[in-house]
Amino acid sequence: MNKPLVGILMGSDSDLPVMEKAAEVLSQLGIAWEMDISSAHRLPDKTAVYARTARERGIEVLICGAGMAAHLAGVVASHTTLPVIGVPLKSGALAGVDALYATVQMPPGIPVATVAIDGGKNAGYLAASILSIKRPELAEKLEQFRASTRQELETKSSELQTRLKQA
Numbered sequence: 219m220n221k222p223l224v225g226i227l228m229g230s231d232s233d234l235p236v237m238e239k240a241a242e243v244l245s246q247l248g249i250a251w252e253m254d255i256s257s258a259h260r261l262p263d264k265t266a267v268y269a270r271t272a273r274e275r276g277i278e279v280l281i282c283g284a285g286m287a288a289h290l291a292g293v294v295a296s297h298t299t300l301p302v303i304g305v306p307l308k309s310g311a312l313a314g315v316d317a318l319y320a321t322v323q324m325p326p327g328i329p330v331a332t333v334a335i336d337g338g339k340n341a342g343y344l345a346a347s348i349l350s351i352k353r354p355e356l357a358e359k360l361e362q363f364r365a366s367t368r369q370e371l372e373t374k375s376s377e378l379q380t381r382l383k384q385a
């Protein structure tokens with residue numbers, strides 16, 4: 219197995235179903251990843267060590283998912299200059315809006331590239347785009363994915379037009 223290029227962290231095991239989607243996208247594109255549970259609130263020392271050592275371990279992009287008062291992505295970003303992608307998760311009384319604001323509203327200088335609430339898949343694609351800057355074969359795979367998405371939608375569009383003409 220290749221050395222992981224993407225580190226996926228989440229605040230709780232309850233976040234796993236969404237964060238697994240990021241891992242699935244990366245696997246489909248042939249990108250090696252590692253995944254763990256950590257929490258800026260509940261495991262602050264582990265989180266700091268993980269973020270501080272990520273670059274020397276060969277990680278190039280970090281994806282951090284958390285719900286509620288989501289500090290994980292921001293705290294990780296405060297410990298590393300690697301790109302950090304934040305995934306606000308839908309949990310608790312505010313259904314992810316709290317996590318969205320907490321993740322996206324970072325102070326200048328410590329950015330977190332925030333995807334949609336429960337946007338695990340797009341976090342995977344964004345990490346792949348970042349990695350593709352220096353990897354032409356990965357850029358090609360992303361092009362192919364977009365082309366197949368276009369093709370699928372064109373087919374659905376033609377099918378709809380055919381059905382409408384028959385109605």
Ligand SMILES: Nc1c(C(=O)O)ncn1[C@@H]1O[C@H](COP(=O)(O)O)[C@@H](O)[C@H]1O
Nearest residue numbers: 229230232257258259284285288289290
């Ligand atoms: N927001 C954070 C952080 C953090 O930001 O450090 N650690 C855990 N959590 C979040 O708390 C929610 C409830 O967690 P539990 O399901 O474990 O009670 C989860 O969505 C988690 O990401």
